Amino acid sequence: xxxxxxxxxxxxxxxxxxxxxxxxxxxxxxxxxxxxxxxxxxxxxxxxxxxxxxxxxxxxxxxxxxxxxxxxxxxxxxxxxxxxxxxxxxxxxxxxxxxxxxxxxxxxxxxxxxxxxxxxxxxxxxxxxxxxxxxxxxxxxxxxxxxxxxxxxxxxxxxxxxxxxxxxxxxxxxxxxxxxxxxxxxxxxxxxxxxxxxxxxxxxxxxxxxxxxxxxxxxxxxxxxxxxxxxxxxxxxxxxxxxxxxxxxxxxxxxxxxxxxxxxxxxxxxxxxxxxxxxxxxxxxxxxxxxxxxxxxxxxxxxxxxxxxxxxxxxxxxxxxxxxxxxxxxxxxxxxxxxxxxxxxxxxxxxxxxxx
Amino acid sequence: xxxxxxxxxxxxxxxxxxxxxxxxxxxxxxxxxxxxxxxxxxxxxxxxxxxxxxxxxxxxxxxxxxxxxxxxxxxxxxxxxxxxxxxxxxxxxxxxxxxxxxxxxxxxxxxxxxxxxxxxxxxxxxxxxxxxxxxxxxxxxxxxxxxxxxxxxxxxxxxxxxxxxxxxxxxxxxxxxxxxxxxxxxxxxxxxxxxxxxxxxxxxxxxxxxxxxxxxxxxxxxxxxxxxxxxxxxxxxxxxxxxxxxxxxxxxxxxxxxxxxxxxxxxxxxxxxxxxxxxxxxxxxxxxxxxxxxxxxxxxxxxxxxxxxxxxxxxxxxxxxxxxxxxxxxxxxxxxxxxxxxxxxxxxxxxxxxxxxxxxxxxxxxxxxxxxxxxxxxxxxxxxxxxxxxxxxxxxxxxxxxxxxxxxxxxxxxxxxxxxxxxxxxxxxxxxxxxxxxxxxxxxxxxxxxxxxxxxxxxxxxxxxxxxxxxxxxxxxxxxxxxxxxxxxxxxxxxxxxxxxxxxxxxxxxxxxxxxxxxxxxx
Numbered sequence: 001x002x003x004x005x006x007x008x009x010x011x012x013x014x015x016x017x018x019x020x021x022x023x024x025x026x027x028x029x030x031x032x033x034x035x036x037x038x039x040x041x042x043x044x045x046x047x048x049x050x051x052x053x054x055x056x057x058x059x060x061x062x063x064x065x066x067x068x069x070x071x072x073x074x075x076x077x078x079x080x081x082x083x084x085x086x087x088x089x090x091x092x093x094x095x096x097x098x099x100x101x102x103x104x105x106x107x108x109x110x111x112x113x114x115x116x117x118x119x120x121x122x123x124x125x126x127x128x129x130x131x132x133x134x135x136x137x138x139x140x141x142x143x144x145x146x147x148x149x150x151x152x153x154x155x156x157x158x159x160x161x162x163x164x165x166x167x168x169x170x171x172x173x174x175x176x177x178x179x180x181x182x183x184x185x186x187x188x189x190x191x192x193x194x195x196x197x198x199x200x201x202x203x204x205x206x207x208x209x210x211x212x213x214x215x216x217x218x219x220x221x222x223x224x225x226x227x228x229x230x231x232x233x234x235x236x237x238x239x240x241x242x243x244x245x246x247x248x249x250x251x252x253x254x255x256x257x258x259x260x261x262x263x264x265x266x267x268x269x270x271x272x273x274x275x276x277x278x279x280x281x282x283x284x285x286x287x288x289x290x291x292x293x294x295x296x297x298x299x300x301x302x303x304x305x306x307x308x309x310x311x312x313x314x315x316x317x318x319x320x321x322x323x324x325x326x327x328x329x330x331x332x333x334x335x336x337x338x339x340x341x342x343x344x345x346x347x348x349x350x351x352x353x354x355x356x
Numbered sequence: 357x358x359x360x361x362x363x364x365x366x367x368x369x370x371x372x373x374x375x376x377x378x379x380x381x382x383x384x385x386x387x388x389x390x391x392x393x394x395x396x397x398x399x400x401x402x403x404x405x406x407x408x409x410x411x412x413x414x415x416x417x418x419x420x421x422x423x424x425x426x427x428x429x430x431x432x433x434x435x436x437x438x439x440x441x442x443x444x445x446x447x448x449x450x451x452x453x454x455x456x457x458x459x460x461x462x463x464x465x466x467x468x469x470x471x472x473x474x475x476x477x478x479x480x481x482x483x484x485x486x487x488x489x490x491x492x493x494x495x496x497x498x499x500x501x502x503x504x505x506x507x508x509x510x511x512x513x514x515x516x517x518x519x520x521x522x523x524x525x526x527x528x529x530x531x532x533x534x535x536x537x538x539x540x541x542x543x544x545x546x547x548x549x550x551x552x553x554x555x556x557x558x559x560x561x562x563x564x565x566x567x568x569x570x571x572x573x574x575x576x577x578x579x580x581x582x583x584x585x586x587x588x589x590x591x592x593x594x595x596x597x598x599x600x601x602x603x604x605x606x607x608x609x610x611x612x613x614x615x616x617x618x619x620x621x622x623x624x625x626x627x628x629x630x631x632x633x634x635x636x637x638x639x640x641x642x643x644x645x646x647x648x649x650x651x652x653x654x655x656x657x658x659x660x661x662x663x664x665x666x667x668x669x670x671x672x673x674x675x676x677x678x679x680x681x682x683x684x685x686x687x688x689x690x691x692x693x694x695x696x697x698x699x700x701x702x703x704x705x706x707x708x709x710x711x712x713x714x715x716x717x718x719x720x721x722x723x724x725x726x727x728x729x730x731x732x733x734x735x736x737x738x739x740x741x742x743x744x745x746x747x748x749x750x751x752x753x754x755x756x757x758x759x760x761x762x763x764x765x766x767x768x769x770x771x772x773x774x775x776x777x778x779x780x781x782x783x784x785x786x787x788x789x790x791x792x793x794x795x796x797x798x799x800x801x802x803x804x805x806x807x808x809x810x811x812x813x814x815x816x817x818x819x820x821x822x823x824x825x826x827x828x829x830x831x832x833x834x835x836x837x838x839x840x841x842x843x844x845x846x847x848x849x850x851x852x853x854x855x856x857x858x859x860x861x862x863x864x865x866x867x868x869x870x871x872x873x874x875x876x877x878x879x
Contacts, residue, residue: 237688239719
């Protein structure tokens with residue numbers, strides 16, 4: 001018996017069905033996990049749904065959680081399109097959060113107009129993320145060092161830098177128990193009264209659409225896509241391959257850094273170790289689920305925003321912790337891969353008959 | 357001669373999405389004969405053989421070997437039923453020795469292998485066939501001709517009754533080809549039945565006992581050798597009268613020097629010295645042919661002139677300007693075009709649509725970008741109307757067969773991909789065109805078309821560096837021809853000055869012209 005794979009002609013319906021199917025089946029498998037943990041899946045998912053979509057506040061909170069996923073996944077998709085895999089969104093996100101916090105703290109101590117402080121510290125976050133990522137870009141472009149290795153290592157480096165800063169230069173003298181920075185006074189404006197949804201969400205949406213435009217309508221995007229699908233042809237066509245590699249990683253890092261800065265200015269208002277919970281890794285799955293297409297990623301990040309938010313309610317209703325959401329994420333990843341094969345290929349089981 | 361069929365393929369049908377690649381084909385192979393399957397690219401020759409060899413499953417039809425019905429699910433079944441196949445492209449593992457390659461996949465050998473014994477066996481086996489090899493040599497050290505021998509040995513070592521040779525001469529020198537034919541005749545005498553696939557008329561006429569002509573998946577003719585005649589075969593193959601040779605007329609006057617190369621040296625991919633001091637000049641409106649067995653520095657020469665490979669010594673002047681250190685983009689903008697031999701690897705991006713591939717080498721041109729104030733050019737929207745016009749013009753002028761200009765290039769056939777590349781490069785109106793194997797693997801219609809375009813370009817005063825392993829192509833198109841061997845130019849001549857034997861001897865390194873005599877051709 002052998003399995004035979006044949007590439008199928010893919011329509012838009014296939015592409016839309018694929019992520020939904022993966023998510024659906026992952027949730028079904030998640031219910032098995034719930035049964036195993038002695039939780040009634042119906043109760044569990046009811047609380048999950050009410051937590052993520054149950055009302056005005058819940059929906060806006062889901063959008064709030066969607067924001068960092070959206071920014072980071074769009075960035076990751078951009079570098080994926082150039083054939084460079086950025087596994088370092090987590091570290092770039094932390095560096096962005098650090099830079100934004102430090103800049104905002106410094107500028108507010110100097111006493112500048114809060115709007116200016118806000119703008120400059122957002123830019124500082126994006127710049128820090130871009131610089132952090134372009135280290136891997138330079139090493140890949142000029143020394144042919146694998147970017148996956150470099151970005152992963154630099155995630156740890158970023159985490160350690162943050163931990164040191166929180167115990168040193170950025171330490172809040174008033175906090176005794178938890179290492180944290182002094183509070184950041186400037187805040188992103190809330191766009192819907194009575195909720196926590198801030199302007200960062202709109203910014204992320206705009207950036208996603210802008211990235212879509214850059215990727216598919218401009219010369220830069222064209223060059224990125226040529227490089228990503230055939231590096232030899234890129235060299236043959238005289239494209240600035242090295243610059244493109246550095247640029248696409250820097251762009252990717254800028255979006256992750258921006259996500260970090262926005263989380264500080266819109267949600268946390270101070271820097272602490274708890275901001276490093278692996279959002280950057282989840283975003284890799286979100287970009288995959290969105291098929292490296294910024295518009296698709298708007299949809300996939302919403303799913304992860306829901307999961308993240310829904311689990312908070314799930315936890316209070318059933319006692320399942322956030323590790324459950326991590327498990328569901330992993331399941332989505334596995335089923336996405338599986339259905340990619342099942343949907344994009346015709347798979348036949350050929351039973352071999354012995355010749356008479 | 358007793359006609360005893362060893363293989364019968366009945367009513368074979370193989371469909372791919374959108375095409376019937378093999379359309380109700382009947383084929384009979386007699387014991388001890390050489391059957392040639394002749395046809396253009398895309399005629400279904402290789403598909404038919406892949407069905408026989410178990411690489412593809414037929415949609416309809418039956419295969420009988422010695423009157424026993426067989427069904428091949430994989431090459432393992434085919435080999436078990438006594439079929440050996442030498443593929444068009446080498447399938448050897450470069451880092452293994454010849455004997456290791458030959459026994460690769462053989463079941464008779466267990467975990468422990470007595471390499472010495474096997475080596476001896478292989479040497480004896482090769483000797484019986486009149487092939488001289490040293491089984492301990494690593495495959496990467498071999499020339500194309502030697503690799504071909506190893507491929508054949510590998511197939512024969514499995515003791516087949518039927519041997520399929522798929523375009524076996526495409527990488528061989530005239531001498532290698534002669535030797536291959538000698539070996540084929542010997543194998544035939546030993547009772548082996550051979551299927552010889554080719555699109556080269558003269559070879560088929562030299563070696564075949566019987567010829568089956570395929571066109572668009574159908575058998576359009578079946579002739580005995582003595583019934584066959586070149587013009588008839590070509591007509592059957594293409595379905596119309598064809599011009600067999602496009603002839604370039606030398607221009608009365610050639611103009612100024614366009615490209616000058618002085619003592620160029622460059623490393624190959626393995627760090628070997630691939631170019632060893634190459635000097636030459638090309639004038640405007642001149643076609644300079646580079647003859648040679650592939651792998652003797654031609655590819656490196658093309659890449660170094662185009663800027664993809666950095667020379668370690670020597671200088672390149674283009675229109676009197678030193679471009680030795682210029683980037684590829686600079687050279688493109690100065691008017692150098694390159695048609696690479698490896699089309700899919702370098703020439704196009706398969707996953708992008710045709711219209712985006714049509715501007716691959718025009719990326720620096722302003723016309724592909726909309727004008728928009730303030731925004732830097734690289735972030736302005738591309739001018740889709742202009743780009744689509746490039747593509748539709750290209751499709752109509754170069755007769756590219758494609759459902760639309762939005763079709764992904766990887767879904768086009770090899771000939772149509774080459775039409776896209778050739779069209780794109782010629783439309784840029786280059787001053788120098790480097791054409792590396794521009795017609796390799798193409799059918800007669802596409803070959804003829806591309807040759808005509810090259811001549812048209814030359815008549816418009818463009819210089820062409822034509823690198824080809826097809827000697828008749830070089831002889832009919834070039835004004836001058838240089839022969840490369842082992843990274844050096846070992847001879848230069850104008851078509852007609854040297855006979856084919858001398859050319860072959862120089863191509864294989866047996867003969868060399870004096871440096872002073874070669875230099876006369878660049879004066």
